[in-house]
Amino acid sequence: MRNLKQDLAHRKQKGLYRQQRLLQSPQGVETRIDGRDVISFCSNDYLGLANHPEVKQAFIEAAQQYGVGSGSAHLVNGHSQLHHECEQALAEFTGRERALLFSTGYMANLAVTSALTDRHDAIFQDKLNHASLIDAAKLSDARFKRYSNNDLSQLRHLIEATPARQRLVMADAVFSMDGDLADVPGLVKLAEQTDSDLMLDDAHGFGVLGKKGGGVCDALELSQQQVPILMATLGKAVGVSGAFIAGSDDLIETLIQQARSYIFTTASPPANASAIMQSLKFIQQEAWRREKLFELIDYFKQQMQSLEVELMPSETAIQPVVVGENHRALEISEKLFEQGIHVVAIRPPTVPAGTARLRITLSANHEKSHIDRLCSALSKV
Numbered sequence: 434m435r436n437l438k439q440d441l442a443h444r445k446q447k448g449l450y451r452q453q454r455l456l457q458s459p460q461g462v463e464t465r466i467d468g469r470d471v472i473s474f475c476s477n478d479y480l481g482l483a484n485h486p487e488v489k490q491a492f493i494e495a496a497q498q499y500g501v502g503s504g505s506a507h508l509v510n511g512h513s514q515l516h517h518e519c520e521q522a523l524a525e526f527t528g529r530e531r532a533l534l535f536s537t538g539y540m541a542n543l544a545v546t547s548a549l550t551d552r553h554d555a556i557f558q559d560k561l562n563h564a565s566l567i568d569a570a571k572l573s574d575a576r577f578k579r580y581s582n583n584d585l586s587q588l589r590h591l592i593e594a595t596p597a598r599q600r601l602v603m604a605d606a607v608f609s610m611d612g613d614l615a616d617v618p619g620l621v622k623l624a625e626q627t628d629s630d631l632m633l634d635d636a637h638g639f640g641v642l643g644k645k646g647g648g649v650c651d652a653l654e655l656s657q658q659q660v661p662i663l664m665a666t667l668g669k670a671v672g673v674s675g676a677f678i679a680g681s682d683d684l685i686e687t688l689i690q691q692a693r694s695y696i697f698t699t700a701s702p703p704a705n706a707s708a709i710m711q712s713l714k715f716i717q718q719e720a721w722r723r724e725k726l727f728e729l730i731d732y733f734k735q736q737m738q739s740l741e742v743e744l745m746p747s748e749t750a751i752q753p754v755v756v757g758e759n760h761r762a763l764e765i766s767e768k769l770f771e772q773g774i775h776v777v778a779i780r781p782p783t784v785p786a787g788t789a790r791l792r793i794t795l796s797a798n799h800e801k802s803h804i805d806r807l808c809s810a811l812s813k814v
């Protein structure tokens with residue numbers, strides 16, 4: 434067997450060792466972690482819905498009525514009435530013909546490549562795409578090409594130079610570790626011009642962007658024809674867990690028939706679907722959550738400017754501070770924790786080598802006073 438002890442020690446030495454911290458309270462802004470009360474700035478619960486009383490109530494009532502486990506895969510007998518209603522709600526919300534639920538976003542991304550590509554096809558991805566998109570392409574039989582971040586002229590060149598029967602472009606709509614948006618209008622145009630299929634992963638836009646919170650396609654008014662494969666997760670701004678893919682009836686039917694990560698796995702608990710539906714109502718009806726979040730983002734950026742801390746060009750709830758060196762990022766994160774602020778150090782391979790960072794995220798449940806505490810702690814380290 435490999436020398437695991439040595440591998441682990443090596444990892445520690447390079448500042449790449451990852452450690453779980455123990456959350457001893459509900460997900461939220463004021464949390465208890467490892468026995469300490471801390472303000473959290475690293476959750477993806479952007480709208481503060483993960484611990485919302487009515488979302489919890491929807492989950493509890495569904496568990497009372499439908500039980501906890503789904504019992505089997507969707508194509509056996511695990512596809513409950515609640516999953517079905519949730520899929521209808523997601524299709525309606527996104528303005529797509531149909532939607533399909535997955536247990537996780539990772540699995541939804543695998544579904545796209547496993548159902549839609551084979552060895553005659555080619556997949557194109559931004560180098561900064563989320564690991565689950567990269568893995569989805571690696572695990573497929575298709576050719577796989579990556580272009581530099583947002584470099585659409587390189588993408589065009591790759592598409593034109595790669596022989597393939599079908600071309601699939603897969604892109605993060607909001608880059609998960611940088612917080613900026615992909616050039617989505619550019620991608621839509623390029624996909625049209627090169628007769629490629631476009632898939633957007635809107636994990637960090639769904640719920641947050643757009644007037645109704647429908648994500649990047651809501652914000653930019655992109656139709657099903659322009660973005661034929663739309664994926665988003667339900668464990669971030671939606672505050673529950675799982676993911677969905679929305680698109681044409683034929684797309685969804687193909688995924689049901691062919692996506693291995695859909696077919697060969699147990700359906701998520703039906704209560705999840707119920708909580709998701711409740712959360713979707715808040716997302717659509719309570720625009721104040723997004724308005725407050727964007728006010729806080731502005732406030733945070735102003736405060737950081739007066740501290741002369743450089744931020745990345747992000748307009749979203751993801752506001753990373755690049756530190757560079759792994760050990761330095763870990764040390765800052767540790768010092769912040771001692772001052773009651775929880776921000777994790779993100780290191781390779783999640784981000785490129787030499788760009789370790791504090792990935793600060795904001796939530797509609799934060800108050801300006803929380804941000805003041807973060808800034809004062811940051812100014813001390």
Ligand SMILES: *Cc1c(COP(=O)(O)O)cnc(C)c1O
Nearest residue numbers: 537538539563565609636666675
């Ligand atoms: C979180 C995330 C995923 C994975 O979703 P899970 O439901 O956590 O598996 C996929 N894509 C992006 C861009 C993400 O940020």
